[in-house]
Amino acid sequence: MNRTKKFLALAGILLMGSWAHATTNKYRLTLRDDPSTTIVIGWNQVSGSGATVYYGPTDLGTNWSAYPNSKTPDRTVSDKGMTNTFARITGLQPNTNYYFVIKDSEGNSARYWFRTCPNTPSERLSFIAGGDSRNNATPRRNANKLVAKLKPHAVLFGGDMTDGGSNSEWGEWFDDWQLTIASDGRMFPIVATRGNHESSNSIIYNLFDVPSSEVYYALTFGGSLIRTYTLNTETSITGTQTNWLVNDLQASSGITWKTAQYHKPMRPHTSSKSEGNTQYSSWAQPFYDYGVRLVVECDAHTVKTTWPVMPSTGGGSDEGFIQENTNGTVYAGEGCWGAPLRTNNDDKTWTRNSGMFNQFKWVFVDQQKIEMRTINVDNADQVGSVSNNDPFTIPSNLNIWNPSNGSVITIMGGNTPPICNVTSPSTGTDYSSLQAITINVSASDADGSVTQVEFFVNGSSVGTDAPSPYSRSWTFPDWGSYALTAVATDDDGATTTSNTVYITATAPGSGECISIQADFNNFESGWGIWNDGGSDCARVSNSTYANSGSYSLQLRDNSSSSYSNTDVIDLSSFEEVTVSFSYMCNSMDNSNEDFWLQISTNGGSSYTTVEEWNLNDEFVNNQRYNDAVTIQGPFPSNVRFRFVCDASGNSDWVYIDDIDITGCSSGPVKHLVINDGSFGDTAADGIDEEDMEDIVVYPNPFSEKFTVDVSQVEGSGEISVYNIEGKLVYRKAVTGGQPVTDVHPGELPSGVYYLVVKFGNLTASHKLLKY
Structure with a gap:
């Protein structure tokens, strides 16, 4: 037995041993709604009762009782030999880390975490797309390991998770899925599709708690950046499903990018697979008409990418498509997450490249373009990891397929969105009266003109302005904290949301x-x-x-x-x-x-x-x-x-x-x-109110960290940070007599927070602004 096999065997024994004593296992994250504010945490409840997810934006380890939020399961269903349990969590902050522990009557899980998606289209996103893992354990595990290393915002999985769909196969599949969890406990949501090896819609619905029991649905990522359609080729394609698709495409004209995933391809690139004529006749034209620029297909167990194409049976067409480089749809696939490989022996005139190896697609999306790479997964153990804060830098040893027409497929948008920034006031400005202020915005459009700028305070519109210069007068309605944003619209209808500026109005005498x-x-x-x-x-x-x-x-x-x-x-x-x-x-x-x-x-x-x-x-x-x-x-x-x-x-x-x-x-x-x-006394020995009043916090506003100067206070104390809703997000024990430097409360969203410094029975509070 070679060293790698010995390691895998030992790892399997250790994992099996830990699961044998666990009350929960087979963890998964899924999505039902806005990925920037919601998540579904799923697991298998092995034994025990009263399971609850405890969570918050601060890493408190496995100390479940310290987390500020909790959620009991919304749905529990027995299927494939598992008690599939789902807690649907809402009300989250965008682009924020959340740490969680699952606690029941018999113990608690390890600490895991996830990051919600950004909710503004100016933020770049990363996806992994593929499918057909079936029962070939080695390539399946390799692909799963690369998920943990590439850290996408979501995994678009095109179906055929197992071969026969037995309880044992699904148990092994979810055991292998744990390899997608990064070494620091970070998890990544799966957007699941039904394949022909899933014998019913209920399997996907029960194991992944997808938004629709019919297993066709759409999710929008990044505010208005990209809407991803998950379709179902294993149920009726014509009629209700296609009508829903067309209606949703029509209603989503304000989305920058649209993509789709489904199982069986329209035009498979292996001759042993029949043509997908029903999905071609139902979906190809709406894809082109409504701007679906990328489609990921599976099932054929081979590798393909196409040039941008449109439906056509005219001169120069091949099997119902013709190359159309401006607004055409790129079709990619076709499986290979671990299923038996098939020969790529059915290329078309519009095929860009094809191959035969274990792979998935790595996709980057921003407002200007989509970039797609095909990743050979076989050397997963030798590949480095991207960082949590930069998932776009290519890690070491990543095997990116580089065929004759290049390693990167770039799909350019037809319109460059405008640029928009709130220029004044600046974050951290505090006003001492309920006065009228002027909000100023700069906006421009590289390939056209800005038609209007709309101004928002705490998410509510307070008016529009056009043409430049863009400004709006607004009066504080009450004391408190306010978030200012603006949305610029260009002459092609594209929109961009500005940076967020946080300001406050504080009544005289109501300070610290x-x-x-x-x-x-x-x-x-x-x-x-x-x-x-x-x-x-x-x-x-x-x-x-x-x-x-x-x-x-x-x-x-x-x-x-x-x-x-x-x-x-x-x-x-x-x-x-x-x-x-x-x-x-x-x-x-x-x-x-x-x-x-x-x-x-x-x-x-x-x-x-x-x-x-x-x-x-x-x-x-x-x-x-x-x-x-x-x-x-x-x-x-x-x-x-x-x-x-x-x-x-x-x-x-x-x-x-x-x-x-x-x-x-x-x-x-x-x-x-x-x-x-x-x-009780108002102070501990050696501490008086004047000492507490001498506590200084700087810088304020802060970006990532700040210093609390407690050099005038003696003894032991603690500092705590609360969000504007009063929930604890950070706590640290401190010793007086010296400044406490590098207070780093984690990756908090921008906004207003409250610092509480406590020594003995005396407490001083300070308002903080994070930008």
């Missing part, structure tokens, strides 16, 4: 403040300052509903006892108070069922509702949420808070945990008094 935690309770040791409201209020032990530990506050129904309130708290020192907490609802069954946070400023004689959470507006059942409510002062010395359940029965519950009440003041902070008993 000293904050102090008035109370925190996770209910592990008792009620604390919270009180039992009666029969419809309880402190319960159930780790499913607790955010930390086992205990949480349970409220139900809408009776006179469906509440829990605090003791009296003296908050007279504070200008504002924030109540943050974690919650999960169960069995709320109509939109009138909700729960409230209320405040009393007269010791509990009366209460005012400050926020409410409604079913389907703020929450859905059995999903964890972390929320925070900030209440502006002034406050008296006899404040009470209470949570109230407004449901309809004893089987409608809200579980509340980790309630944190924090006050903030820009002036001197007094001792807190709760129930006339001293809550």
Whole structure:
């Protein structure tokens, strides 16, 4: 046995051993919706119960309880000997790393991560496209390893994953698919197609949770950069499927590029395969008419690329196509991810090149062009890896096919999109009044003219302008943070979204403040300052509903006892108070069922509702949420808070945990008094408020990292970074007496964040801007 075989055998033994003790395995990422804001995390649930995905934009390792978000499965289906489990995660930020752990009653998975796609067409994208892996393990594994090394935004897989479709074959296929996971745990989504070796649509639907049970669908990547059509040659092509395709193509005129993938080719390049006349007669003309410039086919188990072609039976045509270099469609393929190879013995006059080897296509897409390379996968172990931040530089030893007509197929767009940039104000500008400002934009078009520029604030249009110079007056409606963008449109209808500029309006006197935690309770040791409201209020032990530990506050129904309130708290020192907490609802069954946070400023004689959470507006059942409510002062010395359940029965519950009440003041902070008993000093030994006020953060705004100068503070503390929604994205233990340099909170999206520096019971907060 040679060294490579020994290594593979040992790796297989180790992997099998780890899976034998795992409760989840056979991990996969898929897509159902916008790749910039959603993902589907799939796995096989071997045993255990209560599986939950814990995730967030900061790498917290396998410490699942530290992640700020969680998601329970949306769909579980038994098929091919697996319990296929899918958590559909939404509300993500574009072009952002997310780290996750799957936790169930028996343990947790390793930490994995993924990166959402950009949502602007100015960002370049990378794809791998191919199919027909079947049961040839060596080339299949080689191709999978190259996915991990080339790190595409998505893998377009053209079907025929296995040969016979047995449970054992599918189990082995998913075991091999784990080789697409990079060494740092990064995973890449698969866009799955049905092939003729998948005996029914349900196989693809059940194993990959694709958007359509009919297994034809479309996904748009990069905002408006590229729309990819996944079609199904193994079901009825004419009628409903083709009507859907044509209607969607017509509705997608604003997309820069359109591509398609499906299994059986129109014109296979091996003579043993019959012509795909139905797909030719149904799809070739719409592809040409509506600008589908690249099609990836499979099934024939050979290698081919074509010149750009259009449907034609006239002079010079061959098998229904003729070369058309301006707007024609390039057809590529045809399989070879591991299926038995076939001879390339059926070239056409419009064939660019053909061959016979194990391969897939590596595709780069930007606004000006598509670049496609054919990758021979046989030397996967010798190939280097691209970096996570640059998937476009060719790695060492990558075997790129270089036939007679060249190694790179370049498809140029018919129109160069305009250039658009917000030139003023600049990111980080802070205004001290709710004033009118002028937003200025520069826009130009290399091959035409700009017809208009539309201005957006926080994603909402605030008007248009034309011709140049492009500007728009806008007035701050309220204090807070705002994101400015613009979209330029040229005379051919192409659009470009500008850079994002982040600005703020801060009320005078509302700058940095000293904050102090008035109370925190996770209910592990008792009620604390919270009180039992009666029969419809309880402190319960159930780790499913607790955010930390086992205990949480349970409220139900809408009776006179469906509440829990605090003791009296003296908050007279504070200008504002924030109540943050974690919650999960169960069995709320109509939109009138909700729960409230209320405040009393007269010791509990009366209460005012400050926020409410409604079913389907703020929450859905059995999903964890972390929320925070900030209440502006002034406050008296006899404040009470209470949570109230407004449901309809004893089987409608809200579980509340980790309630944190924090006050903030820009002036001197007094001792807190709760129930006339001293809550605690405002500082640890050797630390006073002046020390905390001397903490300096720079640079601000920051790009990747910043420094926190705590040289005037003694002792041990910690720094935390929260996003604008109040979710923790970074935490680090620090030691006073020296600056903390190179604070690198990860690849966060641009925007407003809050830095909290805590020493003892004293806390200082700073607003950060990341650009």
